[in-house]
Amino acid sequence: MRYKEFTIEGRNAVLEAFRSGKTIDKLFVLDGCQDGPVKSIIREAKKTDTIINFVDKERLDRLAGTGHHQGVVAQAAAYEYAEVEDILKAAKDKGEAPFIFILDEIEDPHNLGAIIRTANQAGAHGVIIPKRRAVGLTATVAKTSAGAINYTPVAKVTNISKTIEDLKKQGMWFVCADMDGTTMYDLNLTGPIGLVIGNEGSGVGRLVKEKCDFVASIPMKGDIDSLNASVAAGVLAYEIVRQRMTK
Template identity: 40%
Template sequence: MKNLKKERATVLLLDGLTDPGNLGAVLRSCDLFDLDLLVLPTRRSAKINGTALKASAGAGVYVSYAEVNNLARAIRELKEHDFWVYGADVEGEPVWSVKFPPRVALLLGSEGGGLGRLTSEHCDQMVTIPTGGHIDSLNVSVAAGILLYELRRRSVSPV
């Protein structure tokens, strides 16, 4: 995680995402919204492979990523480097009302299981994307795209 020395940085951590197609869609958003680092667990996680790269429409080759043995430890390390960690959860604070600091780490879980207990305990705050339909969650790749867009929107000055 040594390439995160910038004053303003965004990291995305994926907890339990096992579908390579979804990972590919996340990779596409990571590139489009200029993510600094994607963090994946080495176990119980989709890999950046041919399927994921194809689903990313080629964007995956431009995304910096790290595989870690222990996601909770990676979160602690990010906090030691002045990152504020936000977990995505339906019970969180609406994303539009959160004042994000310059160094943000977003933690997203799988569609089926959400965030793991151990990783969610390390979050500083939970955020949600308010919705109005009958179901209560978005596909993880859609949620990643919306959250990364919101962070990018706030970090770019209007011309």
């Protein structure tokens, strides 16, 4: 299966991965390593959106698993990323108002996989994730999505706030999940909508939250104050589904 190739280690293998056009999310290089082959790899990485991290040998050994990394480990995307335009086109082709999930720094691959699965079942046209401080399309994400990753496009953007601004200009509006918001049942969640779900610990970032039109809260009846990020995404997504169906 495609996602077994996720971690690439060794100088020749990593350089070949870049030159073949494989999507590399992150490159890890032994700190202080500056010889010719490593410089070539870094030069190739800088031509792309790859995030370059300089790390110590212990970190590289943990990432590699085999110990034969020669000072470089690459993490390749298990699946190709889409463009934001592809997601909008998917909505247009179906004759539907766009429904997009925007994820602000989701770091747990199980959460991302579960959210992609939910997005698919809820009829969302795609998922947008940030390049930094967030998990990419890893093998674990692919497996947790239970196949949904094959059908629901995922786009990776540099700046979530700017992406929201750009989509607003195209007629979309945005609702983010936050405990301090208005109860989701009291909001009109129909039309071209983006559902913003925040980081597992800190929630939606302040700058992203300020760009949202509405802040929605999920009624909480229990003794703790939050839901798992993927569960919260599912609960809100299906309120959007309900409202779109009854519109």
